Amino acid sequence: MLINLEWLRTFKAIYETGTLTGAAKALYLSQPGVSLHLSSLETYTGYKLFDRSAKTMTPTERGKVLYNFIVEPICKLEATEQLFHRSSKIDRATISIGMCFETFQFTLEQHISKLPFNVIIKFGEYPEMQQDLDKGLLDLIITPQKGAQKNLEYKAFSKERIVLVCGSKTDIKPLKKLLKEKQPAAIQDWLKHQIWYSTAADMEHLRKFWLLNFKQHPDFKPNYIVPNISSIVRCLINAAGFSVIPDFLCKEAISSGKMQLVWEGDPIIENTLYFGTRKRTMYADEISAIQQIFLEKPI
Secondary structure: OOOOHHHHHHHHHHHHHOOHHHHHHHHOOOHHHHHHHHHHHHHHHOOOOEEEOOOOEEEOHHHHHHHHHHHHHHHHHHHHHHHHOOOOOOOOOEEEEEOOHHHHHHHHHHHHHHOOOEEEEEOOOHHHHHHHHHHOOOOEEEEOOOOOOOOEEEEEEEEEEEEEEEEOOOOOHHHHHHHHHOOHHHHHHHHHOOOEEEEOOOOHHHHHHHHHHHOOOOOOOOOEEEOOHHHHHHHHOOOOOEEEEEHHHOHHHHHOOOEEEEEOOOOOEEEEEEEEEEOOOOOHHHHHHHHHHHHHOOO
């Protein structure tokens, strides 16, 4: 039989307050409960730990030895309890959110410091995010893909269009002529000989755009591989070169004339973006606050 930690906590309180009543007040217990803990501890140890009088509890020599052994460990445990005990009045809630880096940078980054709760952002592949959401490792994901997990639900909130863009210093007159004449083979050949930018982790946009418009996978390597799509946009601003990226990431650069929207493709590639959540969550208010940010600044 293992010793009960609460017996030791009660013993310490009796020792320090000198009375059963004082220990009961310190521990928020009833006096009979304190007496029961002490009786159980004395039965367990086989020794009398206090000499009882009408007003005070005087520790015996065995009681003094036991107190010296347990006082430091009990104090450490109580300090640990205070440190890690969750208080709804003091502690801030923490939610974990999964999304792509560009979505975070474009929409949420500027609001992080103003949120009244803690946020952990995770970047990764969408299937992995769905699994982490289902396991409870994430509380919300922003995704163009819906998973099959029964515990999850998805709410559409925006769309992104995958488009061909280029820097403002790119000469696209020959391409515009070919597009107008609807010559897909000539368009493909011309584009293959241009300067291309892509990301290190994902060429899915380029592959899908090429396959749908030219019925084959791209058979060339981009000239410049950069960390993320935001880097592509910065590289193309007031420069030359092509890339296939989501339109929301370059709207401002295009509207200011620093980049050019070249072609939306035929057919147009459009992805629906979803809020992915678990059907039951204890962070409904925090999740709603994050969702509102996305709704106020649509992608």
